[in-house]
Amino acid sequence: MEGLSMTSSPPQSLEDRVRSIVAEHRDDRGALLPILHAVMEDMGHVDPAAIPILADELNLSRADVYGVITFYHDFRQTPPGRKTVRICRAEACQAVGAAQLADNAKERLGVGFGETTPDGSVTLEQVFCLGNCATGPSVQVDGRLYGRVSPAQLDGMLEVGA
Helix, strand or coil: CCCCCCCCCCCCCHHHHHCCCCCCCCCCCCCHHHHHHHHHHHCCCCCCCHHHHHHHHHCCHHHHHHHHHHHHHCCCCCCCCCCEEEECCCHHCHHHHHHHHHHHHHHHHCCCCCCCCCCCCCCEEEEECCCCCCCCCCEECCEEEECCHHHHHHHHHCCCCC
């Protein structure tokens, strides 16, 4: 088609993406948390390079921004694996075998909680309630919740293609 350009615009820089997200949420109450959630949704993690940009945009110290990111377990500073596995460690799940699931997962993957396998296939996380207490032990894989998970079932969930 004559006269129409079919080229796409160049990808936005990290700074442009973060500033755009801040602009969308600047007027939200307690803007930092909604902004961090939006950054996570957009990028999959909060790149440490975004911290000074967020601090500048919100007139906060870098320490304030970093403190919030590191306080809440839902915020990651590194890209997650292709699969994210979250094991509930709350008391109700612990009472029905979550500790064994956690130990098996850490041993099988060779990583601890909050870490990603060296090949980038799986990120293992712990949470302290998935709201599925009646059917523990509970596990969440890529946002999908599972109850009464056995060690054998968890092994299957840890497979990248599963």
